[in-house]
Amino acid sequence: MNNSNTNSLNCPVIAGITITVDKDGRYNLNALHKASGGEKKNNPSYWLSLQGTQELILELEQQLSDTEISVSVVQSIKGGLNQGTFAHELLAVSYAGWISPKFQLMVNQVFLDYKKGELKNINIQKSTKSYLPEYRKAKAIELSVRALDKVFSNLPHLSEQSKQAIYADTINPIAGKNVIPLPKLENKTFSASEVGEMLGVSSNKIGRIANELNLKTEEYGIFVLDKSRSSDKQVESFRYNEKAIDVLKNHLTNKEIA
Known part of the structure:
Protein backbone atom coordinates (compact mmCIF):
# COMPACT_ATOMS: atom_id res chain seq x y z
CA MET A 1 0.00 0.00 0.00
CA SER A 127 -12.61 29.63 21.15
CA THR A 128 -10.92 27.99 24.13
CA LYS A 129 -12.46 30.42 26.61
CA SER A 130 -15.92 29.76 25.23
CA TYR A 131 -15.94 26.03 25.89
CA LEU A 132 -13.81 25.91 29.06
CA PRO A 133 -16.75 27.09 31.21
CA GLU A 134 -18.89 24.36 29.63
CA TYR A 135 -16.22 21.77 30.42
CA ARG A 136 -15.89 22.99 34.00
CA LYS A 137 -19.66 22.98 34.39
CA ALA A 138 -19.85 19.41 33.08
CA LYS A 139 -17.04 18.40 35.44
CA ALA A 140 -18.83 20.01 38.39
CA ILE A 141 -21.99 18.12 37.51
CA GLU A 142 -20.06 14.85 37.23
CA LEU A 143 -18.44 15.35 40.65
CA SER A 144 -21.77 16.30 42.20
CA VAL A 145 -23.44 13.17 40.84
CA ARG A 146 -20.62 11.01 42.20
CA ALA A 147 -20.92 12.66 45.61
CA LEU A 148 -24.69 12.15 45.68
CA ASP A 149 -24.34 8.53 44.58
CA LYS A 150 -22.00 7.98 47.52
CA VAL A 151 -24.47 9.60 49.91
CA PHE A 152 -27.36 7.54 48.53
CA SER A 153 -25.39 4.32 48.97
CA ASN A 154 -25.59 4.94 52.72
CA LEU A 155 -29.33 5.64 52.56
CA PRO A 156 -30.79 2.38 51.22
CA HIS A 157 -34.43 3.26 52.01
CA LEU A 158 -34.48 6.64 50.29
CA SER A 159 -37.21 6.74 47.65
CA GLU A 160 -36.50 7.29 43.95
CA GLN A 161 -38.65 10.44 44.04
CA SER A 162 -36.50 11.86 46.82
CA LYS A 163 -33.31 10.98 44.98
CA GLN A 164 -34.59 12.66 41.83
CA ALA A 165 -35.58 15.77 43.78
CA ILE A 166 -32.13 15.97 45.36
CA TYR A 167 -30.44 15.45 41.99
CA ALA A 168 -32.59 18.23 40.52
CA ASP A 169 -31.92 20.65 43.40
CA THR A 170 -28.18 20.02 43.09
CA ILE A 171 -27.60 19.66 39.35
CA ASN A 172 -30.01 22.18 37.85
CA PRO A 173 -28.40 25.26 39.47
CA ILE A 174 -25.00 24.12 38.19
CA ALA A 175 -26.32 23.46 34.68
CA GLY A 176 -28.22 26.74 34.66
CA LYS A 177 -31.34 25.00 33.38
CA ASN A 178 -33.74 22.23 34.34
CA VAL A 179 -31.88 19.22 32.97
CA ILE A 180 -33.43 17.03 35.68
CA PRO A 181 -37.18 17.53 36.24
CA LEU A 182 -38.60 17.55 39.72
CA PRO A 183 -40.55 14.35 40.41
CA LYS A 184 -44.32 14.42 40.27
CA LEU A 185 -45.74 13.11 43.51
CA GLU A 186 -49.00 11.27 42.91
CA ASN A 187 -50.11 11.48 46.53
CA LYS A 188 -49.49 14.03 49.24
CA THR A 189 -47.41 12.81 52.15
CA PHE A 190 -47.04 13.96 55.74
CA SER A 191 -44.30 13.91 58.34
CA ALA A 192 -44.68 12.04 61.62
CA SER A 193 -45.18 15.38 63.39
CA GLU A 194 -47.96 16.39 61.00
CA VAL A 195 -49.67 13.01 61.37
CA GLY A 196 -49.31 13.25 65.15
CA GLU A 197 -51.04 16.65 65.17
CA MET A 198 -53.88 15.24 63.07
CA LEU A 199 -54.41 12.29 65.40
CA GLY A 200 -53.62 14.02 68.69
CA VAL A 201 -50.51 12.01 69.60
CA SER A 202 -46.77 12.61 69.56
CA SER A 203 -44.60 12.04 66.50
CA ASN A 204 -42.63 9.46 68.47
CA LYS A 205 -45.80 7.46 69.06
CA ILE A 206 -46.62 7.62 65.35
CA GLY A 207 -43.16 6.24 64.63
CA ARG A 208 -43.52 3.41 67.15
CA ILE A 209 -46.92 2.37 65.79
CA ALA A 210 -45.64 2.54 62.21
CA ASN A 211 -42.77 0.25 63.11
CA GLU A 212 -45.09 -2.10 64.96
CA LEU A 213 -47.46 -2.33 61.99
CA ASN A 214 -44.67 -2.35 59.40
CA LEU A 215 -46.05 0.73 57.67
CA LYS A 216 -42.77 2.16 56.46
CA THR A 217 -43.08 0.71 52.97
CA GLU A 218 -43.86 2.07 49.51
CA GLU A 219 -47.52 1.19 50.04
CA TYR A 220 -47.84 3.66 52.89
CA GLY A 221 -45.44 6.44 51.97
CA ILE A 222 -41.88 7.32 51.03
CA PHE A 223 -38.50 7.87 52.66
CA VAL A 224 -37.07 11.37 52.21
CA LEU A 225 -33.87 13.11 53.28
CA ASP A 226 -34.61 15.46 56.15
CA LYS A 227 -32.77 17.40 58.81
CA SER A 228 -32.33 15.60 62.10
CA ARG A 229 -34.21 17.17 65.00
CA SER A 230 -31.18 16.81 67.26
CA SER A 231 -28.43 18.01 64.87
CA ASP A 232 -27.68 19.48 61.46
CA LYS A 233 -27.18 15.99 60.03
CA GLN A 234 -29.36 14.88 57.14
CA VAL A 235 -31.19 11.63 57.90
CA GLU A 236 -33.77 9.38 56.27
CA SER A 237 -37.27 10.29 57.37
CA PHE A 238 -40.52 8.53 56.46
CA ARG A 239 -43.48 10.52 55.19
CA TYR A 240 -46.92 8.92 55.43
CA ASN A 241 -49.63 8.92 52.79
CA GLU A 242 -53.37 9.06 53.45
CA LYS A 243 -53.66 5.28 53.44
CA ALA A 244 -51.11 5.08 56.26
CA ILE A 245 -52.95 7.77 58.21
CA ASP A 246 -56.19 5.76 57.97
CA VAL A 247 -54.41 2.67 59.31
CA LEU A 248 -52.84 4.66 62.16
CA LYS A 249 -56.18 6.28 62.99
CA ASN A 250 -57.97 2.93 63.07
CA HIS A 251 -55.25 1.45 65.26
CA LEU A 252 -55.51 4.28 67.79
CA THR A 253 -59.30 4.07 67.78
CA ASN A 254 -59.22 0.32 68.40
CA LYS A 255 -56.73 0.83 71.23
CA GLU A 256 -59.07 3.34 72.87
CA ILE A 257 -62.04 1.01 72.56
CA ALA A 258 -60.05 -1.85 73.99
Missing part, protein backbone atom coordinates in the same frame (compact mmCIF):
# COMPACT_ATOMS: atom_id res chain seq x y z
CA ASN A 2 1.26 3.47 -0.79
CA ASN A 3 1.24 5.40 2.47
CA SER A 4 2.24 8.76 1.07
CA ASN A 5 0.04 11.65 2.11
CA THR A 6 -1.95 13.89 -0.16
CA ASN A 7 -0.64 17.37 -0.84
CA SER A 8 -0.69 19.16 2.51
CA LEU A 9 -1.91 22.31 0.78
CA ASN A 10 -5.17 20.51 0.06
CA CYS A 11 -5.61 19.04 3.55
CA PRO A 12 -7.94 20.38 6.24
CA VAL A 13 -6.43 22.83 8.70
CA ILE A 14 -7.44 23.31 12.34
CA ALA A 15 -5.79 25.85 14.67
CA GLY A 16 -3.07 26.35 12.08
CA ILE A 17 -2.27 22.64 12.08
CA THR A 18 -2.53 20.75 8.80
CA ILE A 19 -4.45 17.52 9.32
CA THR A 20 -2.67 15.35 6.77
CA VAL A 21 -4.66 12.70 4.94
CA ASP A 22 -3.17 9.59 3.37
CA LYS A 23 -4.07 8.18 -0.04
CA ASP A 24 -6.77 6.00 1.49
CA GLY A 25 -8.52 8.97 3.08
CA ARG A 26 -7.39 8.32 6.65
CA TYR A 27 -6.72 11.32 8.90
CA ASN A 28 -3.63 11.92 11.01
CA LEU A 29 -4.62 11.54 14.67
CA ASN A 30 -1.34 13.03 15.86
CA ALA A 31 -2.11 16.19 13.91
CA LEU A 32 -5.57 16.31 15.47
CA HIS A 33 -3.98 15.90 18.89
CA LYS A 34 -1.69 18.83 18.21
CA ALA A 35 -4.58 20.95 16.90
CA SER A 36 -6.58 20.26 20.08
CA GLY A 37 -3.84 21.74 22.23
CA GLY A 38 -1.48 18.79 22.50
CA GLU A 39 -2.22 17.87 26.10
CA LYS A 40 -0.45 14.65 27.07
CA LYS A 41 -3.62 13.11 28.51
CA ASN A 42 -5.23 13.38 25.06
CA ASN A 43 -2.52 11.45 23.21
CA PRO A 44 -4.01 9.16 20.51
CA SER A 45 -2.23 6.15 22.00
CA TYR A 46 -4.29 6.45 25.18
CA TRP A 47 -7.53 6.57 23.22
CA LEU A 48 -6.52 3.65 20.99
CA SER A 49 -5.77 1.49 24.04
CA LEU A 50 -9.30 1.84 25.43
CA GLN A 51 -11.52 -1.22 25.22
CA GLY A 52 -14.33 0.89 23.77
CA THR A 53 -12.03 2.10 21.01
CA GLN A 54 -10.91 -1.43 20.19
CA GLU A 55 -14.55 -2.52 19.97
CA LEU A 56 -15.29 0.44 17.69
CA ILE A 57 -12.38 -0.49 15.42
CA LEU A 58 -13.53 -4.11 15.20
CA GLU A 59 -17.08 -3.08 14.41
CA LEU A 60 -15.95 -0.65 11.71
CA GLU A 61 -13.64 -3.24 10.18
CA GLN A 62 -16.52 -5.71 10.11
CA GLN A 63 -18.81 -3.23 8.38
CA LEU A 64 -16.17 -2.34 5.82
CA SER A 65 -15.42 -6.00 5.14
CA ASP A 66 -19.10 -6.48 4.31
CA THR A 67 -18.67 -3.91 1.55
CA GLU A 68 -15.55 -5.70 0.30
CA ILE A 69 -13.28 -2.76 1.24
CA SER A 70 -10.01 -4.17 2.54
CA VAL A 71 -8.28 -0.94 3.65
CA SER A 72 -7.18 -0.97 7.32
CA VAL A 73 -9.11 1.52 9.43
CA VAL A 74 -5.99 2.39 11.47
CA GLN A 75 -2.46 2.58 10.10
CA SER A 76 0.64 3.65 12.05
CA ILE A 77 3.72 4.91 10.20
CA LYS A 78 6.99 5.24 12.10
CA GLY A 79 9.79 7.37 10.71
CA GLY A 80 9.96 9.50 7.60
CA LEU A 81 8.08 12.64 6.66
CA ASN A 82 4.67 11.00 6.83
CA GLN A 83 4.93 9.40 10.28
CA GLY A 84 1.93 9.25 12.54
CA THR A 85 -1.22 7.27 13.21
CA PHE A 86 -3.82 7.58 10.47
CA ALA A 87 -7.41 6.53 11.05
CA HIS A 88 -10.68 6.24 9.19
CA GLU A 89 -12.80 9.39 9.26
CA LEU A 90 -15.34 7.91 11.70
CA LEU A 91 -12.55 6.96 14.09
CA ALA A 92 -10.92 10.38 13.76
CA VAL A 93 -14.19 12.12 14.65
CA SER A 94 -14.70 9.70 17.56
CA TYR A 95 -11.19 10.47 18.80
CA ALA A 96 -11.95 14.20 18.60
CA GLY A 97 -15.10 13.63 20.66
CA TRP A 98 -13.05 11.78 23.27
CA ILE A 99 -10.95 14.93 23.62
CA SER A 100 -14.03 17.16 23.94
CA PRO A 101 -17.52 17.52 22.44
CA LYS A 102 -16.60 21.02 21.21
CA PHE A 103 -13.56 19.73 19.37
CA GLN A 104 -15.57 16.89 17.84
CA LEU A 105 -18.08 19.32 16.33
CA MET A 106 -15.26 21.44 14.91
CA VAL A 107 -13.44 18.48 13.42
CA ASN A 108 -16.61 17.05 11.95
CA GLN A 109 -17.45 20.38 10.27
CA VAL A 110 -13.93 20.78 8.89
CA PHE A 111 -14.00 17.25 7.50
CA LEU A 112 -17.35 17.94 5.83
CA ASP A 113 -16.01 21.15 4.31
CA TYR A 114 -12.86 19.36 3.19
CA LYS A 115 -14.85 16.67 1.39
CA LYS A 116 -16.97 19.34 -0.29
CA GLY A 117 -13.87 21.31 -1.29
CA GLU A 118 -14.65 24.18 1.06
CA LEU A 119 -11.47 24.26 3.15
CA LYS A 120 -11.43 26.49 6.22
CA ASN A 121 -8.76 27.19 8.83
CA ILE A 122 -10.60 26.77 12.11
CA ASN A 123 -8.62 28.27 14.98
CA ILE A 124 -9.84 26.62 18.15
CA GLN A 125 -7.36 28.58 20.25
CA LYS A 126 -9.62 31.63 20.01
